Amino acid sequence: MSASPGAVAVPVRQENYRMVAPTSPATARLARDFVTAALVAAERRPLIEDARICVSDAVANVVRHARVPELSVEMTVDEECVVVAVRDDDPARPPWPRGPQSAGEGGRGLGLVRRLAHASGVTWVWDGLDLVGKRVWFELRDGGRERSDQA
Numbered sequence: 001m002s003a004s005p006g007a008v009a010v011p012v013r014q015e016n017y018r019m020v021a022p023t024s025p026a027t028a029r030l031a032r033d034f035v036t037a038a039l040v041a042a043e044r045r046p047l048i049e050d051a052r053i054c055v056s057d058a059v060a061n062v063v064r065h066a067r068v069p070e071l072s073v074e075m076t077v078d079e080e081c082v083v084v085a086v087r088d089d090d091p092a093r094p095p096w097p098r099g100p101q102s103a104g105e106g107g108r109g110l111g112l113v114r115r116l117a118h119a120s121g122v123t124w125v126w127d128g129l130d131l132v133g134k135r136v137w138f139e140l141r142d143g144g145r146e147r148s149d150q151a
Contacts, residue, residue: 028059054140057141085138117140
């Protein structure tokens with residue numbers, strides 16, 4: 001879609017949020033509360049339920065598998081979508097999806113994140129030439145769970 005001559009591009013309003021917490025089972029609850037508060041502030045309430053489920057499972061994955069003292073949850077909210085990322089600084093342990101193994105908090109695996117999110121993936125975190133961690137991310141959009149072909 002091309003703009004009319006003389007049209008001014010309007011920047012997309014974007015809000016960024018970040019929390020850092022210890023890598024412990026209690027952090028899943030903190031992460032759920034964090035994404036809820038951010039989505040309420042951004043007036044994106046329809047995304048709260050899926051965001052809470054997805055962030056809880058991503059955090060549970062770090063708690064169970066990564067060998068790090070802390071993790072971070074980062075959110076970018078704009079007019080089109082919400083992207084949530086859970087970062088840990090353990091480059092040695094890839095975030096393998098797994099099947100449902102427990103009925104407790106989290107632990108349903110990253111497969112559930114893939115089903116609920118519009119898109120999801122893993123981004124490796126580099127410091128120059130050194131691999132220093134990973135970021136498991138997911139994108140949510142208003143109006144449903146139709147996944148893109150890029151996930």
